[in-house]
Amino acid sequence: MSLAPGSICDVLPSAAALLGVPGAVDTLALTNGIGSDEIDRVLVVLVDGMGWHLLPALAESAPLLAAASGSATQLVSAFPSTTPTNLVSLATGAQPGEHGILGFTLNVPGTDRVINHIRWRDDPPPAAWQPLPTWFERLKDAGVSARVVLPAAFAGSGLTEAAYRGAEFHPAEPTADYARLVADELRAAPGLVFGYLADLDTAAHLFGIGSPRWHTAAAAVDAFLTRLVETLPKNAALLVTADHGGLNVPPDARVDLDTDPRLGEGVRLVAGEPRVRYLHTEPGAADEVQAKWTEVLDGRAAVYKREQAVATGMFGPVDPRHLARIGDVVVVCTSDAAVLATAHEPPESARLIGFHGAASAAEMAIPLLVWHG
Secondary structure (H helix, E strand, O other): OOOOOOEHHHHHHHHHHHOOOOOOOOOOOHHHHHOHHHOOEEEEEEEOOOOHHHHHHHHHHOHHHHHHHHHOEEEEOOOOOOHHHHHHHHHHOOOHHHHOOOOOEEEOOOOOOEEEOOOOOOOOOHHHHOOOOOHHHHHHHOOOOEEEEEEHHHOOOHHHHHHHOOOEEEEEOOOOOHHHHHHHHHHHOOEEEEEEEOHHHHHHHHHOOOOHHHHHHHHHHHHHHHHHHHOOOOOEEEEEEOOOOOEEOOHHHEEEOOOOHHHHOOEEEEEEEOOEEEEEEOOOOHHHHHHHHHHHOOOOEEEEEHHHHHHOOOOOOOOHHHHHHOOOEEEEEOOOOEEEOOOOOOHHHHHOOEEOOOOOHHHHEEEEEEEEO
């Protein structure tokens, strides 16, 4: 699997092309439908967890999305189809093997430490852990304003620095009118503005896709986007996309590597997440671990050694500096399975209902919706 044109990596370069940034290529052909001469500001909103295949289910709670889905463009997320990886692929226009944020959690090579990218602060240093320039930096260098309106809690995190460096950070407090803050920032000056909504993904994880709480979150997303569309300036474009989709994993489709002694043999460290596991093995144990996991998870996952996984192209080109972040053995769930690690991860991870991360269409296909004033 490789990322072709029409991926999350193309969104910000195409938006930058709308704004006339030198060297930016409009791979998504946005100028064909909008006309770059009319646009001096672009708002990009990422709705976490709003996969392409979820749009029909969203429709009953989201009239704007229902009306717009017929003209949506289908894109593909980066792999693994997890939020930290895709936020950085969006921001850099690069595939995970190039930028190095190769999963939700990763082993820091040469140590026994596993970094959680959501909780990451400044160790490892963000500029070293994710060395590529972002499109926010490129916009700034071109003299085009780049601003992000994000929850105040994101300020100063490693992931914020890795994904959004170069942008002006405008914090949104939990009680703020987020739609108003984003709309005001768009009207304030030409350039690019970025916003992010997490509640749909949170509801999918905690309550399940299709649950009443998920539909409540979908209605809130729709109301937020409706306000932006209704107040969109004449000279502005609104691009709405997602980082991944998802699926519900039933209890009988879950395997716990920490309660099945066959799966723990030869495994030194566990990273990744339930739909994509990175197994760092004891010296010389990779072949045996791959064989045992292939046997136990027969029909539920593809099990690769590191070099096999890289050769598939699933991560895109892999910078040698990032190679050791990938497990000696890589486990990619192929059905509705999940691999729990109850002794390695917080207990709430095992209680989730909705999951994502693997390479199924339900997880990888994402929409691009476009409005202009």
